[in-house]
Amino acid sequence: xxxxxEDIETLFWEGVRMASPDSLSLEFxxxxxxxxNTLNNPxxxxxxxxxxxxxxxxxVSFQKFISVDQGFILTKYKHLPEEILxxxxxxxxxxxxxxxxxxxxxxxxxxxxVLQDLLGLDENYRLIVxxxxxxxxxxxxxxxxxxxxxxxxxxxxxxxxxxAIQEINSERKKYSAVKAGKLLKLLNPNLxxxxxxxxxxxGDDPNMIASAPTYxxxxxxxxxxxxxxLAGMLKKANSLGYEATILSDSWDQTTETTAKLIFDELxxxxxxxNKQAILLGGELVCFVHGDGLGGRNQETALRMVIKSxxxxxxxxxxxxxxxxxxxxxxxxxxxxxVGPETWEKMKxxxxxxxxxxxxxxxxxxxxxxxxxxxxxxxxxxVNDLLVLxxxxxxx
Numbered sequence: 001x002x003x004x005x006e007d008i009e010t011l012f013w014e015g016v017r018m019a020s021p022d023s024l025s026l027e028f029x030x031x032x033x034x035x036x037n038t039l040n041n042p043x044x045x046x047x048x049x050x051x052x053x054x055x056x057x058x059x060v061s062f063q064k065f066i067s068v069d070q071g072f073i074l075t076k077y078k079h080l081p082e083e084i085l086x087x088x089x090x091x092x093x094x095x096x097x098x099x100x101x102x103x104x105x106x107x108x109x110x111x112x113x114v115l116q117d118l119l120g121l122d123e124n125y126r127l128i129v130x131x132x133x134x135x136x137x138x139x140x141x142x143x144x145x146x147x148x149x150x151x152x153x154x155x156x157x158x159x160x161x162x163x164a165i166q167e168i169n170s171e172r173k174k175y176s177a178v179k180a181g182k183l184l185k186l187l188n189p190n191l192x193x194x195x196x197x198x199x200x201x202x203g204d205d206p207n208m209i210a211s212a213p214t215y216x217x218x219x220x221x222x223x224x225x226x227x228x229x230l231a232g233m234l235k236k237a238n239s240l241g242y243e244a245t246i247l248s249d250s251w252d253q254t255t256e257t258t259a260k261l262i263f264d265e266l267x268x269x270x271x272x273x274n275k276q277a278i279l280l281g282g283e284l285v286c287f288v289h290g291d292g293l294g295g296r297n298q299e300t301a302l303r304m305v306i307k308s309x310x311x312x313x314x315x316x317x318x319x320x321x322x323x324x325x326x327x328x329x330x331x332x333x334x335x336x337x338v339g340p341e342t343w344e345k346m347k348x349x350x351x352x353x354x355x356x357x358x359x360x361x362x363x364x365x366x367x368x369x370x371x372x373x374x375x376x377x378x379x380x381x382v383n384d385l386l387v388l389x390x391x392x393x394x395x
Contacts, residue, residue, distance in 0.1 A: 004318040018232035019382040021061035024224040045069040052132030057379030076100040079377045103140040123190040133200030133381040135210025162287035184217040193218035199225040226281045226382045242277035251282030259303035273393040280386040292361025295329025297321040301336025302362040309343040316391040325381035333372040345369040
């Protein structure tokens, strides 16, 4: 089991590495040398606004290729290095943190702060926006007639309903003064704007990534997405001796449906004696019930434990469901890792797994059985990665 645990974490980190701003930037700028020259032309100054969970690492990577005259980083709590957060700046960058997935007072405060900078930009500047998932709650100014509290309640209600991110962001746009391209309408019409995004939205729709503060209206480039992560994981799995398969890179079903899929794949895979890796990527849908603590990936892992409880223990396997940003829901865990012994561990510690599931309380039960993956902020965000590994059958 230790070998499977090492391998499954290796595959997760390979997926993260393939979606890291450093990896993506090197490939992107090698392919866009003309654009690189344009942005480095000293005829205009560059103001760079980095927004989202990957904002800090995107800013650091971007500056290796493009000159930055002024910059503003707005990211999620605990996503800035502590010393930079304390100072509030990093060279030419102002550095701020706010709340995700629900906006808070700092979201509005720092959104006004960066907006004041942007309102001062004239045609002698370029505005460059580095965008990643999480920006919807971090960058928020209520539309006229609505308050921050209205938007907090809206987001809380939306997130409990198990809606797809496209549905959530479509609603968010209606009540925001800076989403759906509205930000650019506030700025100098002669300001040239470029947006570079790491997509956490299935299909990479610029209308949906971070609720589109600069779309339509800017030149828009997708630098990375989930597909690149899965391709890297497939290659890594093969190098570790696994027969590897990608089920989907655009999975958007509920945690219940997802657990059933993984369980069915496990049953099929057990008929093959060789080492196997089954990969799945997408954005899981999770309905929130009760007042428990957890996330969509942790719930998927818990559902897998429940479904596999009576399965014959004739083969070692391990299942990981995780968020590439390192945080699953409002928790400090990236996701859950479970196997054939997890059910018995839960029973031995007095847990009723089905009761906790009904209360959306996956975090405590998984933590108590050493079934969580803790990574901290990974510096990127391309959605959810799921991995099922089976060890070679002993003869």
